[in-house]
Amino acid sequence: MEAVALKERENQIYIKGEKPFNIVCDKDSLAGAVSQRACVFCGSRVVLYPIADALHLVHGPIGCAVYTWDIRGALSSGPELHRLSFSTDLQEMDVIFGGEKKLRQALLELIDRHNPKAAFVYSTCIVGIIGDDLEAICRQVEHEKGIPVIPVKSEGFKGNKRAGYQAACDAMFRLIGTGETSGISKFSLNILGDFNLAGEIWMIREYYERMGIEVVANITGDGRVDDIRRAHGAALNVVQCSGSTMQLANMMEEQYGVPSMRVSYFGVEDMSEALYDIARFFQKKFPGDREADAIMERTTALVREEVRGLMPRLEKYRKALAGKKAAIYVGGSFKAFSLVKAFRLVDMQVVLVGSQTGTEEDYRELEAITDPGTIIVDDSNPLELTSFLKEKGVDIFVGGVKERPIAYKLGIGFCDHNHERKEILAGFEGMLNFAREVYSSVMSPVWRFVPRAKSME
Numbered sequence: 001m002e003a004v005a006l007k008e009r010e011n012q013i014y015i016k017g018e019k020p021f022n023i024v025c026d027k028d029s030l031a032g033a034v035s036q037r038a039c040v041f042c043g044s045r046v047v048l049y050p051i052a053d054a055l056h057l058v059h060g061p062i063g064c065a066v067y068t069w070d071i072r073g074a075l076s077s078g079p080e081l082h083r084l085s086f087s088t089d090l091q092e093m094d095v096i097f098g099g100e101k102k103l104r105q106a107l108l109e110l111i112d113r114h115n116p117k118a119a120f121v122y123s124t125c126i127v128g129i130i131g132d133d134l135e136a137i138c139r140q141v142e143h144e145k146g147i148p149v150i151p152v153k154s155e156g157f158k159g160n161k162r163a164g165y166q167a168a169c170d171a172m173f174r175l176i177g178t179g180e181t182s183g184i185s186k187f188s189l190n191i192l193g194d195f196n197l198a199g200e201i202w203m204i205r206e207y208y209e210r211m212g213i214e215v216v217a218n219i220t221g222d223g224r225v226d227d228i229r230r231a232h233g234a235a236l237n238v239v240q241c242s243g244s245t246m247q248l249a250n251m252m253e254e255q256y257g258v259p260s261m262r263v264s265y266f267g268v269e270d271m272s273e274a275l276y277d278i279a280r281f282f283q284k285k286f287p288g289d290r291e292a293d294a295i296m297e298r299t300t301a302l303v304r305e306e307v308r309g310l311m312p313r314l315e316k317y318r319k320a321l322a323g324k325k326a327a328i329y330v331g332g333s334f335k336a337f338s339l340v341k342a343f344r345l346v347d348m349q350v351v352l353v354g355s356q357t358g359t360e361e362d363y364r365e366l367e368a369i370t371d372p373g374t375i376i377v378d379d380s381n382p383l384e385l386t387s388f389l390k391e392k393g394v395d396i397f398v399g400g401v402k403e404r405p406i407a408y409k410l411g412i413g414f415c416d417h418n419h420e421r422k423e424i425l426a427g428f429e430g431m432l433n434f435a436r437e438v439y440s441s442v443m444s445p446v447w448r449f450v451p452r453a454k455s456m457e
């Protein structure tokens, strides 16, 4: 490997097979390394904003509020208040004299105007510095307006994106337990960690319906405040993006005894396993129950039908893509596990995989499922990624908005697997879309006209 990593970052990069597994992760980014990571505020915003009937008010300078629905497009089947981004637009005078008055006025005006079911108020860096008492203002307004007004303690500088996930989970936990749970089926679950990009949660909900399982709350894609309030009445929490919502599942287990299960909806293998795991959970919880057995039968039929329909259609892509090289850099590493398996299904080789917020357990799992020589990297930056992509001769890079320009500048195909995408990549149907998108990008004739070969040599 070329010496591109700063010395202090070398232990956050691991090449499988070169030495015994050892990677340093889950720590603050190195100053000056221009990390691909988002801040604490962004971490909380991405988790909470898909709650479509809540007001989302960013308390801070207008720049923070640029992080809106436009760049994180979670869809809603009903209200669309989440698509509006509100900010208190703090100015110099507010920084000197405090922004509490402005925050209170903004909340009162917005609640009157939009009639939300709840309001989330996000702290940003400057609020942490000037010390506005969000808790007190939210309490006052909650009292006056009679809806939950919840401070999200997400000052941008107080840690990395994972601290933002925790702040979001803490905020949602204040809602959970405040709703009525009567009438919820014993075969029920909450969907945690899916954000309904391109409508994915609707497809996942349909699978659960076909299995005969009730979905109580979407947390948070196409989310509703009243559903979240009664989420503690579900029998199971099914957690996809575990980095962002596992803390909430743990808190719910501790306080309300709701067990949780980690799943992934990406790729045929993981999607099928997720449905079977859930069916098995209910069989184990209610041994001998005829409905639990019927759920398993319906699950088997569902997976068979979907896989039978999908595999022949994948064949064309597999033949064309076999042997091509892929690189993955994503926010949470749960997605990376599934992507490694999805690429394997079309006979492609993953040569680089990394994430913004992976834990040691996550990277250990990645080390177990990747091929020797694969670069595994935590909290990377453009310089490192560019160098790895060139060194490995990658054909397609999978990432998000910040990775896209790196790929295009190098003349490499790119697949958006983040919150900006408009195509379903989850579920069985999503696997086909994914293969089609990878195929279109890798095989595109455009690469004949860009200086890819030169930059990759």
Ligand code: SF4
Pocket (backbone or CB within 6 Å): 039, 040, 041, 042, 060, 063, 064, 123, 124, 125, 126, 155, 156, 157
């Ligand atoms: S909270 Fe801080 S780091 Fe995050 S966008 Fe705002 S100013 Fe930037």
